[in-house]
Amino acid sequence: MKSEQDKDAGRLQAAGAAPVEKSKARTERPEWASGLRQLYDSVVDEDIPDQFKDLLSQLDTKN
């Protein structure tokens, strides 16, 4: 919910200022927006399963 606000916080607010109210930014980048990226990144960050290493190493022998 406030991930965008966190970003805004650095950009727009002096330290100690009250949090930005639910703003336009929220409609642009609601809470799930960072969740969506985390979902994607969590898979990107996984170790590559051996099946892919095997497959890639076999590609060379196939023509």
Add this chain to the structure above:
Amino acid sequence: MGSNTRTVAEKADFKRELTEVVPHLRAFARGLCGRADMADDLVQEALLKAWAAQERFEPGTSMRAWTFVILRNAYLTDMRRNRFRGEYDENVAERVLTAPAGQEEPLHLSDMHRALLTLPPERREALLLVGAGGFSYEEAANICGCAVGTIKSRVGRARAALNAMLADGSIPRRSTSDDAAHRAILEELDEVAAGNGIAARS
């Protein structure tokens, strides 16, 4: 099989780049079809197809975009054969998303994923490409073979749907594999696959 005009060095480059995009292919596939095992099958299929088609890859262009097209086509083909049911694998992610300070109810990856899987496929893929994969609207349009405006519209609708779902708490709790949801997904899919997404109404 056939003769290959690429040099050894070019083939090595291709393979290196292909290897580098595997994590992204897995992430895209997971988002598309929901289940880790099926997603990985899809990635394997895409890798083999990409390897076989490597002479059609233009060196210097985006390997990620090129392979996403291949993966997407494989997905659409398999979906139409009813291989994927949009099931959510509960084992994949019960991890809690990093809850921003002050947020009362942490959003779970699993909630996010289930919500995503309720979206019609063309909106889901548009949102995945732009919102998760970081592609521009133009790149996403190229990958999906549709107009930029179409992608923008799909992303907009997907965002609105997720906003509504998360705002009123109507995220499906368990699985999106119930018949109604599945039927809806397949119906939408037919339209996407039939026109390759071009000029789809949304």
